Amino acid sequence: MNPKNPIPDVKNKGAFEILESAVKKYKSDKPLVVGITGSGGAGKTTFGKNIVIYYGSENCVSIDLDDYLIPRETRGKLGITGYHPKANKLFEARSNIIELISRKSILKPCYDHSTGKVLSNETISPREIIVIEGVTPLYPELVELNNISFFLYANEETQIQSRIERDVKERNYSLEEALILYESLKPDYKKLIEPTKQLVDVIFEVGIDYVMHPIHINPKFV
Secondary structure (H helix, E strand, O other): OOOOOOOOOHHHHHHHHHHHHHHHHHOOOOOEEEEEEEOOOOOHHHHHHHHHHHHOOOOEEEEEHHHHEOOHHHHHHHOOOOOOHHHEOHHHHHHHHHHHHOOOOEEEEEEEOOOOEEEEEEEEOOOOEEEEEOOOOOOOOOHHHOOEEEEEEEOHHHHHHHHHHHHHOOOOOOHHHHHHHHHHHHHHHHHHHHHHHHHOOEEEEEOOOOOEEEEEEOHHHO
16 A cells, blocks of 8 residues: 655654555555554654554544543552553453454544543544554554554653653643653553563654654564
């Protein structure tokens, strides 16, 4: 499948060239699943949205796996972070992705980061490229569904900058709350997310300018 529009993020032209090469090598008669995971605030959601723009919304859909979170209040009662497997409806996510691969429409849950509550479901129709982005694409329940996978790594400075821009400005957190959340997620990130770098096809290091520098590329894409 060829892109339908110009690269929407010119500063990351190299990343989109790698993506396009990967899509061409792996695309078959079935919808293709592109997984994006990595550090908090590294730009996973932005990358997913830009891929949809690049290939066209008629051909590509991006699923934010944060929508499969259980309510924040419930997580608090359980004493777990959003990175914990039990905080995510992983089997529902798996079922939905398999249905999309089978070219069936799904009812996808929606999660509101501002309130921490689960909203009404929305209908998602199948597309030729299915992007799944968030912290869970390479968890055991989902890993086998990925045809191509990307890990976006951001250092602490970039993550904090992103949390200020996103959590404070968009999700109604105070600065103190955003920084406390960042610190609380560190142990689970080290335990659950960082090890998945060993499973991905491409690792990008994301700088403070949000430029994605490839530091590992599957030889098949070269």
